[in-house]
Amino acid sequence: MFKAKERKGPSTPLKSSSAQVQLHSTEPYPHRLNFYDLPPIFDVTLEEFESAALARLRILAEIESSFVRNRSYDELKAVTKTQCDKYLTLNANSASTCDLQGERRRDHVGHFVLRLAFCRSEELRRRFVKAEMMLFRVRWDSDDTREREAFLSSRDFDWVPVDDKEKEMYKTQLMAVPSNIRPQDLEAHFKKDKYYKVRWTRVPDLVEKRRVFLKGGWAYVPAREQSSMVFQEFQTNLEKALEMTAKALPRLDEDTRLLPILNNLSQGFLAGVPSEWLSSSSSAAEGGGIKAEEVDELARKHFPMCMRNLHESLMRDRHLKHMGRLQYGLFLKVLGLSIDEAITFWRRSFSKITDDKFNKEYRYNIRHSYGLEGRRANYPAKSCQQILMQDQPGPNESHGCPYRHFSEDNLQSALLASYAPHGLTAADLPEIMHTVRAGHYHVACTRVFEITHARSGGVKKGEGVGGGESVTHPNQYAARSRELEKARLEKAESERDAMVVDG
Amino acid sequence: MLAFYRRLYPFKSIMNWLNHEHVPTKLYTHREFAFTLQGDVYLRYNSFNTVDDFKKQVCALNPTRFEIGPVYTARPRDKKTIRPGGFIPMQRELVFDIDMTDYDSIRTCCSDAGICKRCWAFIAVAVKVLDSALRDQFGYKHLLWVYSGRRGIHLWISDKEAMELTDDQRRAVVNWIAVITGSKDQHKKVNARPKSRPLPPSLQMALEPLAECFTELILDDQDCFRSEEGCEAFLRLIPDETIVHELRKLWELNPGRSSSQKWDDLKNMIRVLDKGSSRRLAMKAAMEDIILQYTYPRLDAEVSKHRNHLLKAPFCVHPKTGRICVPIDPARIDDFDPEQVPTVRQLLRELDETMAQDSAEGEERHADSERTSLKPYIQMLDKHAMALMDEVRRSKRGADMSW
Numbered sequence: 001m002f003k004a005k006e007r008k009g010p011s012t013p014l015k016s017s018s019a020q021v022q023l024h025s026t027e028p029y030p031h032r033l034n035f036y037d038l039p040p041i042f043d044v045t046l047e048e049f050e051s052a053a054l055a056r057l058r059i060l061a062e063i064e065s066s067f068v069r070n071r072s073y074d075e076l077k078a079v080t081k082t083q084c085d086k087y088l089t090l091n092a093n094s095a096s097t098c099d100l101q102g103e104r105r106r107d108h109v110g111h112f113v114l115r116l117a118f119c120r121s122e123e124l125r126r127r128f129v130k131a132e133m134m135l136f137r138v139r140w141d142s143d144d145t146r147e148r149e150a151f152l153s154s155r156d157f158d159w160v161p162v163d164d165k166e167k168e169m170y171k172t173q174l175m176a177v178p179s180n181i182r183p184q185d186l187e188a189h190f191k192k193d194k195y196y197k198v199r200w201t202r203v204p205d206l207v208e209k210r211r212v213f214l215k216g217g218w219a220y221v222p223a224r225e226q227s228s229m230v231f232q233e234f235q236t237n238l239e240k241a242l243e244m245t246a247k248a249l250p251r252l253d254e255d256t257r258l259l260p261i262l263n264n265l266s267q268g269f270l271a272g273v274p275s276e277w278l279s280s281s282s283s284a285a286e287g288g289g290i291k292a293e294e295v296d297e298l299a300r301k302h303f304p305m306c307m308r309n310l311h312e313s314l315m316r317d318r319h320l321k322h323m324g325r326l327q328y329g330l331f332l333k334v335l336g337l338s339i340d341e342a343i344t345f346w347r348r349s350f351s352k353i354t355d356d357k358f359n360k361e362y363r364y365n366i367r368h369s370y371g372l373e374g375r376r377a378n379y380p381a382k383s384c385q386q387i388l389m390q391d392q393p394g395p396n397e398s399h400g401c402p403y404r405h406f407s408e409d410n411l412q413s414a415l416l417a418s419y420a421p422h423g424l425t426a427a428d429l430p431e432i433m434h435t436v437r438a439g440h441y442h443v444a445c446t447r448v449f450e451i452t453h454a455r456s457g458g459v460k461k462g463e464g465v466g467g468g469e470s471v472t473h474p475n476q477y478a479a480r481s482r483e484l485e486k487a488r489l490e491k492a493e494s495e496r497d498a499m500v501v502d503g
Numbered sequence: 504m505l506a507f508y509r510r511l512y513p514f515k516s517i518m519n520w521l522n523h524e525h526v527p528t529k530l531y532t533h534r535e536f537a538f539t540l541q542g543d544v545y546l547r548y549n550s551f552n553t554v555d556d557f558k559k560q561v562c563a564l565n566p567t568r569f570e571i572g573p574v575y576t577a578r579p580r581d582k583k584t585i586r587p588g589g590f591i592p593m594q595r596e597l598v599f600d601i602d603m604t605d606y607d608s609i610r611t612c613c614s615d616a617g618i619c620k621r622c623w624a625f626i627a628v629a630v631k632v633l634d635s636a637l638r639d640q641f642g643y644k645h646l647l648w649v650y651s652g653r654r655g656i657h658l659w660i661s662d663k664e665a666m667e668l669t670d671d672q673r674r675a676v677v678n679w680i681a682v683i684t685g686s687k688d689q690h691k692k693v694n695a696r697p698k699s700r701p702l703p704p705s706l707q708m709a710l711e712p713l714a715e716c717f718t719e720l721i722l723d724d725q726d727c728f729r730s731e732e733g734c735e736a737f738l739r740l741i742p743d744e745t746i747v748h749e750l751r752k753l754w755e756l757n758p759g760r761s762s763s764q765k766w767d768d769l770k771n772m773i774r775v776l777d778k779g780s781s782r783r784l785a786m787k788a789a790m791e792d793i794i795l796q797y798t799y800p801r802l803d804a805e806v807s808k809h810r811n812h813l814l815k816a817p818f819c820v821h822p823k824t825g826r827i828c829v830p831i832d833p834a835r836i837d838d839f840d841p842e843q844v845p846t847v848r849q850l851l852r853e854l855d856e857t858m859a860q861d862s863a864e865g866e867e868r869h870a871d872s873e874r875t876s877l878k879p880y881i882q883m884l885d886k887h888a889m890a891l892m893d894e895v896r897r898s899k900r901g902a903d904m905s906w
Binding site for chain 2: 121122172173174176177178183199200201204205207208209210213214215216217218360361375391392394395396405406407410
C-alpha cells in the first residue's frame with residue numbers, strides 16, 4: 001500500500017521542496033493548515049487508516065448536505081465546527097495541552113485515504129474537491145491571524161508584489177474595482193493595501209465576479225482578496241493530485257485489505273447525502289404513469305411557477321428553446337411521463353413543426369434525456385438550486401426561476417394569472433414580492449404553495465410542503481400538491497360513502 | 504460544392520492555423536472534425552493525420568459544412584477503442600459567437616435571419632469592444648474574426664494560454680465579459696454594478712466608444728425609441744418614477760419626437776437635479792446602463808464556456824446564403840459589408856472565366872484560389888497562421904537556448 005503512495009510521491013514535486021524542509025524540522029506539522037503536498041510516508045496501521053478516514057468522511061458528508069440544504073456560509077461554518085470538534089479536532093499552536101502533532105497526523109492520513117477512495121470517478125472527484133475546499137476555508141477563517149501568516153510565508157505562492165510606481169499608475173482603475181468598501185474609505189484603503197500580480201487563470205473566481213483589475217492577462221489582486229487566491233491554489237493542487245492518483249490507482253488493485261475499505265468509503269460518501277429527492281421520486285412515478293393529454297390539466301393544478309411558465313410558453317409559441325426543453329422535459333419525466341408519452345406530448349406541442357424536422361432535431365434529445373441515447377445516463381430533474389444558479393436564461397429563453405429571472409411587474413401579473421383560480425389574490429403579492437426582493441426565491445415559492453393550497457388542502461402558513469419544509473425541487477412541489485389533492489378526494493369519497501350509508 | 508472543396512478550399516491554411524506548426528502535431532491529429540452531410544446527417548469524431556487525408560475525406564463525403572472541435576487526449580476516430588475516462592478534451596481555441604438574433608429586441612431595420620449593412624453596425628461595435636478588451640485585459644494576441652456566412656461573427660483565439668483554459672476558466676472569461684443577461688421577461692438586462700456604484704474599470708473603459716455609437720446607431724440610425732413599443736422599453740429602464748411620469752406627460756403633448764430628442768429630454772430632466780444628490784447619481788448610473796444595454800456585445804455564452812463545443816470552420820459555405828465564412832480584419836470592421844462576401848456560385852464562375860481565358864497556357868492548376876475573390880481572405884488566414892507559427896518557433900528556440 002505505501003509503496004503505491006510512494007509511487008505517487010513524484011506526482012506532486014512542484015511544491016514539495018518547501019514542505020520537505022518542514023519535515024526535516026523538529027516537528028512534521030508546524031502549521032494547523034495543510035496543503036497536503038506530501039503523502040504520509042510513515043507506517044500507518046490498518047485501524048488508523050480506516051478510522052481517520054471515517055472521521056473525515058463524516059465531516060465532508062455534513063458539508064455536502066449543507067450545500068444541498070442551501071445553508072448559508074455562516075450556518076455551514078457553525079455546523080462544520082461542531083462536527084470537527086466531535087470527530088477531528090485541530091487545535092491552534094497556542095493550545096499547548098493537546099497532542100497537536102497527533103491530531104494533525106490524523107488529519108493528514110484521513111485526507112490521503114479519502115483521496116484514494118474518491119479519485120475514481122469524475123463525479124466523486126468533483127464533489128470531494130468541493131467539500132475539501134469548504135473544509136479548508138472554514139479552517140482558514142477560524143485560524144489565528146498570526147499562524148495564518150506563518151503558514152502563508154512557509155509556502156512559495158509566486159505572487160508578484162505590485163511596486164508603488166505601478167500601483168500609482170493604475171490608481172483609478174484599482175480603486176474602481178467593485179468591493180464592499182464605503183466610497184469615502186476607498187482612498188485610505190488603497191494607500192494601505194498591498195497588491196499582488198498573478199496570471200488571471202489562477203484566480204478565475206475573482207475574475208468571474210469582476211473583483212480584480214485585469215491588464216495583459218495579469219490580475220491585480222488586493223491583499224484583502226488573498227484568501228480567495230489561497231483557496232483557488234488549494235483547489236487546483238488538489239484537482240491535479242487527484243487525477244494523478246486516479247492514474248496510479250490501478251496498480252493498487254492487488255491489495256485485498258484496502259480495496260474493500262476504500263469502496264466502502266466512497267459509497268458512504270454517496271449515501272451520507274440526501275440524494276436530492278431522487279429516490280422518493282421514483283415512487284411517485286410508480287403510482288400510475290401520466291398521459292400526454294393530462295399534462296395540461298396537471299400544469300394548471302399542480303405545477304410551480306417555473307413549470308407553469310414553461311408550459312404556457314410552450315402552448316403559446318408552440319416551441320421551447322433547448323434549456324427550456326431540458327428543464328421542463330426532465331421535470332415531466334420525473335413526474336411520471338413515460339418516454340412514449342413524452343414523445344407524444346412534445347410532438348403535439350410543437351405543432352408548427354413538420355414530422356421530419358421533429359424526428360431529426362428533437363426526438364434524439366428527448367430520448368437522450370430518458371437515457372436511451374448517447375452515454376445513456378439517467379439524468380435527474382433539475383433542482384431549484386440548479387435552476388436558480390446554472391444556465392441563466394438569455395434573451396428569448398423562458399427557463400429559469402420566475403421568482404429570480406422575471407422583472408417584478410411581470411412576475412406579479414404571471415402569479416395572478418396562474419394562481420388566482422387557486423385563491424391567490426393581489427393582497428398576497430406585497431408579502432411575496434418582499435421575499436423576492438430579499439433574494440429568498442424558494443421562500444416566495446413556498447409561500448405561494450401555502451396560499452394556493454390553503455383552501456383546497458388546508459395548508460397553513462409556515463407549513464410549507466409538509467413539516468415546515470420549503471420548496472427545494474419543482475417535482476417536490478408538484479408531488480406534494482398531487483398528494484394533497486388525492487387526500488382530499490379520498491376524504492370526499494369516504495364522506496360520500498358515509499352519506500350513502502347514512503342515507 | 505465538390506468543385507469548391509477540390510479546387511478552392513484552403514485546407515493547408517486551415518491546418519497551419521490549427522496546428523501552429525508545419526509538421527502535424529497533436530493539435531491537428533487529435534482534433535475533432537464533425538461533418539454535416541446532405542439530409543442533416545451528422546458525423547462526429549473524425550480526425551486526420553495529414554492535410555491530404557482531410558481533403559480526401561471531405562471530397563469523398565462532400566459535406567454541406569463541417570465544424571472544428573477540441574484537441575482530445577487521443578485521436579477522436581479511435582474513440583470507441585479507448586475507455587470512456589481516457590477520452591477527454593484537452594485544448595481548444597477560446598471561441599466567441601455573436602449572433603444577430605440576440606439583437607432582435609433592439610434592432611428596427613430587420614429581424615430574424617435578415618441582416619443589412621445597417622444592422623451590421625451592431626456587430627461592428629461588438630467586435631471593437633470585444634477585440635480591445637481581450638487584447639488589453641487578457642493579453643491575447645492571436646485573434647481571428649470570422650464572418651459566419653449569414654448574420655453572426657465568430658472569434659477564435661489561438662494563444663497558448665487561451666488554448667489551455669479549463670471550462671471553469673472559460674466560464675470566468677465569459678462572465679467577466681458578458682453584461683447583458685436575463686430572460687425576455689426581464690426588462691433591465693444590465694446588472695454589472697453594486698447599487699449605483701461606479702462601473703468596474705473594464706466596463707468604464709468600454710463605455711466611451713459605446714456612448715458614441717449609441718448616439719449614431721441607436722438614436723439616429725435605428726431610432727429605437729420612436730415607436731411606442733421601443734419607447735415603453737426605454738421608460739422601463741428609468742428607475743426614477745417622477746421622471747418617467749414627467750417624460751410621459753411631455754411626450755403625450757408632443758407626439759412623434761425622435762429618439763435623440765427623447766434622449767435629450769431625459770438629459771434635461773437630469774440636469775435640473777442637484778449636483779451630487781443621490782437621485783442624480785442614480786440617474787447617471789441608469790443612463791450608463793441604458794447605453795450598455797443597447798450597444799454592449801451580446802454573446803452566445805454557451806459556445807465559449809465548454810472546451811468540447813463545436814464551431815463551424817472558417818471558409819465553410821453557409822447552407823442558406825451560399826456565402827463563404829471569411830476572416831475579417833477587426834480594424835476595418837466598419838467597412839465590411841456582409842452582402843459583398845463572395846458566394847460559392849460566384850467563386851466558381853470566376854474560376855471558370857479565368858480558366859477560359861488562359862486555357863491555352865493552362866499550367867498553374869494549384870493556384871486556383873488565387874484567381875478568385877477568395878484570395879485576400881486566404882491571405883488573411885495565412886498571415887494569421889504565420890504569426891502563430893512564428894511564436895511557436897520563437898518559444899522553441901528559447902527552450903533550446905536553455906540547454
